[in-house]
Amino acid sequence: MPNFTEQSEILKQSGASAPSPRDSxxxxxxxxxxxxxxxVAGAYVLWLLVDLLLLLFACALVSLILLTLTNSIRRRTRLPFGACLAATVLGLLALIGGSVWFFGATMQGEFAELAARLPAAWASVQARMMGSPLGASLLERAQSFAPTGQSVVNAATATLAAVGGALSGVAxxxxxxxYLAAQPTLYTVGLLRLFPRHxxxxxxxxxxxxxxxxxxxxKGQTLGMLFVxxxxGLGLWLVGVPAAWAIGxxxxxxxxxxxxxxxxxGIPALVLGFGQGTDxxxxxxGVLIAVQQxxxxxxxxxxxNKMVDLPPAITIFGIIAAGILFGVAGVLLATPLTIVVLVLVRRLYLREEAEEVLESGSEPAVPPPLTPKG
Structure with a gap:
C-alpha cells in the first residue's frame, strides 16, 4: 500500500496534465x-480565553519592567545579560523587603489608627449632619440603601474569595x-514566526x-504615582488628618x-478630616483638590515627553470600556491596553510610520543576547 508521500508524488505528476477545476x-x-x-469560531475561542489573555498581557508588562531595568544596568556595566537580570530581580526584592522592614511598623500603626478612627469620625460626621434639615434628609435617604447583615456577610465572603484569587493571579x-524576561529572544522570535514572512x-x-x-x-506613571x-500624605499630615501617610x-x-x-x-480622608472638625x-x-489639579x-x-500622549477623554472611556468588557482586571490594565490599541490603529489603520508613532518617545532598548539552543 503506497504511503502519503507516494500519493503526493502521483498527484503532483498527474496535476501537470490534468485541467484545473473551474472556480464555480x-x-x-x-x-x-x-x-x-x-x-466567528476563532473570536468565540478568544473570548472564552480572555482571562488568560489578560494574564499574559500582565506578564508581558512585568517582563517589560524587568527588561527595561536590566538593559539599563547592562548599558552601564557591560555585564552579561543573565547577571544584569539577576541583579535587577535581587535589587527589586531588596528594595521591597527593605521598604517593608523600614516602613512596615509605621504603616501598620497608620492603618490601625485609620481603622480605629474611621467609625468614630463617621459618627461625628453623622451628628453634624443631623444638626441641619438637609443633612438629616440626606442621612435618612442614605440609610435606606444601607446593606443588611446577610448582604454584608455575602460581600465579605466574595471579597475574601476575590482577594485570594487576586493574590494567586499576582503570583x-x-x-x-x-520567565518571559529570562528568554526574551525565544519568545519574540516565536511570536514573529506566527506572521507570514512578508x-x-x-x-x-x-x-x-x-x-x-x-x-x-x-516611566511616567511611576513618577506620577510617587507624586500623588x-x-x-504630606498635605494631609500638614493639615492634621490622622493616618495621613497610610492614606497617601x-x-x-x-x-x-x-x-x-x-x-x-478622598473618602477616608474627608471622613477623618471632618471628624476632626469643619476647618x-x-x-x-483643599489638599485633595490641589493634588488633583x-x-x-x-x-x-x-x-x-517621557510617556505616551494619551488624551484624558480616551483614558476615561478606555477604563470604562475595559471595565464593562473584562471586569476588575480590565480596569487595572485599561490604560496599557488603550495604548496598545492606539498604536495598532495608528500603524495598521492610519498607516503611520513607526517613527511618527514614537516621535516623542525614546529609542528601543538594547536587545538581549541570543539564547543558545539546547
Missing amino acids: FERRVFRATAVVLGT IVLVGGL AQEPAAETLDAIAVSLRNWL GIAT LVAGLAEFVPYAGIIFA VGLWTL LQGNVVMPLLQ
Whole structure:
C-alpha cells in the first residue's frame, strides 16, 4: 500500500496534465462560508480565553519592567545579560523587603489608627449632619440603601474569595513575567514566526512601537504615582488628618489606574478630616483638590515627553470600556491596553510610520543576547 508521500508524488505528476477545476460559484460560496465560520469560531475561542489573555498581557508588562531595568544596568556595566537580570530581580526584592522592614511598623500603626478612627469620625460626621434639615434628609435617604447583615456577610465572603484569587493571579504574573524576561529572544522570535514572512518586518516595527510606548508610559506613571502618594500624605499630615501617610500610600498605589488615587484616598480622608472638625475637613478637601489639579495640569504635562500622549477623554472611556468588557482586571490594565490599541490603529489603520508613532518617545532598548539552543 503506497504511503502519503507516494500519493503526493502521483498527484503532483498527474496535476501537470490534468485541467484545473473551474472556480464555480458554489466553490466560492463554500470558501467564503468557511472563512466566516472560522473567524466567528476563532473570536468565540478568544473570548472564552480572555482571562488568560489578560494574564499574559500582565506578564508581558512585568517582563517589560524587568527588561527595561536590566538593559539599563547592562548599558552601564557591560555585564552579561543573565547577571544584569539577576541583579535587577535581587535589587527589586531588596528594595521591597527593605521598604517593608523600614516602613512596615509605621504603616501598620497608620492603618490601625485609620481603622480605629474611621467609625468614630463617621459618627461625628453623622451628628453634624443631623444638626441641619438637609443633612438629616440626606442621612435618612442614605440609610435606606444601607446593606443588611446577610448582604454584608455575602460581600465579605466574595471579597475574601476575590482577594485570594487576586493574590494567586499576582503570583502567576510575577513568575510568568520573570520567565518571559529570562528568554526574551525565544519568545519574540516565536511570536514573529506566527506572521507570514512578508509581514514579519512591519509586524516587528509595530511590536517595537508598542513596547517603547508601554515603557514610556510605565516611566511616567511611576513618577506620577510617587507624586500623588507623597503629595497626598504630606498635605494631609500638614493639615492634621490622622493616618495621613497610610492614606497617601493608598492614593499612590491606586493611581496606577488614572484618577483612581484621589477617589480612593478622598473618602477616608474627608471622613477623618471632618471628624476632626469643619476647618480640618475643608483643609482636607483643599489638599485633595490641589493634588488633583497639580497632577493633571502640571506634573503630567511635564511628563508627556517621557510617556505616551494619551488624551484624558480616551483614558476615561478606555477604563470604562475595559471595565464593562473584562471586569476588575480590565480596569487595572485599561490604560496599557488603550495604548496598545492606539498604536495598532495608528500603524495598521492610519498607516503611520513607526517613527511618527514614537516621535516623542525614546529609542528601543538594547536587545538581549541570543539564547543558545539546547
